[in-house]
Amino acid sequence: MPKIKTNRGAAKRFRKTGTGKIKRSRAYTSHILTPKTTKNKRQLRQGTLVHKTDHKNICRLIPYI
Numbered sequence: 343m344p345k346i347k348t349n350r351g352a353a354k355r356f357r358k359t360g361t362g363k364i365k366r367s368r369a370y371t372s373h374i375l376t377p378k379t380t381k382n383k384r385q386l387r388q389g390t391l392v393h394k395t396d397h398k399n400i401c402r403l404i405p406y407i
Contacts, residue, residue, distance in 0.1 A: 346402075346405045346406075348403070348404055348405060348406060348407065349403040349404065352400060352403035352404050353403075353404055353407055355367070356392065356400055356403075356404055356407070357407070358404070358407055359391075363391050363392070363397075364391065364392040364397060364400055364401070364404075365389050365390070365391060365392070366389060366390060366391070366392050367389050368386045368387075368388070368389070368390060370386060371383070371386045371387070
């Protein structure tokens with residue numbers, strides 16, 4: 343059985359936690375920051391978990407991470 347290649351783009355964007363969940367960073371943090379409130383920008387710095395409907399597909403992209 344051949345090994346599965348890891349999708350390198352996904353490997354840079356997602357990490358697995360100790361319990362097997364997948365962490366991701368939030369969007370809307372790169373530009374046009376002036377209209378966003380300070381509270382909003384601070385909350386966007388925090389990571390979050392991938393939704394359960396996307397979990398299976400992302401696990402296929404990063405099988406060994």
